[in-house]
Amino acid sequence: MNPKTFIIDCPWCKAKVAALEHGHATKKGFDDEEGEPFGITLVVGECPSCHELLAGESYQIDFKGLDSDEDRWSDIVRIYPKPPKTFLSYRIPRTVRDSIAEADKSLQANANIAACAMLGRALEAVCRDVLEPAPSRRRSVPATSSPKKHVMLGEGIRKLKEKSFIDDRLYDWSQQLHAFRNIAAHPTDESISREDAEDLQTFVYAIIEYVYDLTDRYNEFKERISRKRKKSV
Ligand SMILES: [Zn+2]
Known part of the structure; x- marks a missing residue:
């Protein structure tokens, strides 16, 4: 009898096995x-x-007898080793979370160009969330006003640095991502290696962690310290 197998991405072999x-x-x-x-x-x-x-997980997509003639399951996504990244901050917008999840799925399928496009989308969504003032997203904006032009990736990265949301190093990483996102977004002959795509993924994670998780954590830390000081006075 043939042994039972399942298709999954091996991060060590960098291939579906x-x-x-x-x-x-x-x-x-x-x-x-x-x-x-x-x-x-x-x-x-x-x-x-x-x-x-x-180790991997798979979710049922179709249910026999309920919405389909047969059961159907999603592709298996690896959860060990290197599980999908999770972030702590509740401020991270859904578009950012969805884009990084899509990027990870693309990487596991060796779709490196798609992964870079999604990583660029995630960073662009960070730029919009941080840089665009909340009123522009409210529905109360009069219908007659001209439609708001959203900040694009290149300009967004520059502004993130100008306004000190990111430092020099994160700025350099963002620019690399911008360059690769442009390769991904346009029909050129250039290809993107999995190694490069994985590095860019790590940089995007670092930027999101810096802008959201670490900032939240530091603010909580400062608040705690100042409360303690007030008590001790
Ligand atoms: Zn392997």
Whole structure:
């Protein structure tokens, strides 16, 4: 009998592999709030090439007898090693979170150009969130006013630095990302290696962490210290 396998991205081999399955667990049901059906499978195994352990998750997309003739599951996304990045700050906009999730999925599928396009989208969304004052996003803007032009990536990066949201080093990284995003966005012959795309992903994570998570954490820290000082006076 052939051993059971599942397709997953091996970060060490930097390729999709048919991992040898050592076990899996599935849970199905209906969620408490909306009553929507769900299905999730966790699977563990080893890479047939480097023999490192790999674990992934898959979500059910179609449900037999409910919305489809047959059950259908998403591609397996790796959760060990190198799980998808999670950020802490509640201020991070959904567009940013969605774009980095898409970029990660693209990388795991070796779609490096798509990954760079999504990383650029994430950074552009950070620029808009940080630089565009909230009133422009409100619906109360009169319909007669001219439509607001959103800040684009190149200009956004410059302004982030001018206004000290990012420092010199993060600015350099952002510019590299901008250059690669442009390669990704236009039909040129240039290709992007997985190594480069992974580095850019790391830089984008650092920028988001700096702008949101670390800033929140530092503000909380300062507040705590000043409360303590006031108490001790
Ligand atoms: Zn491997």
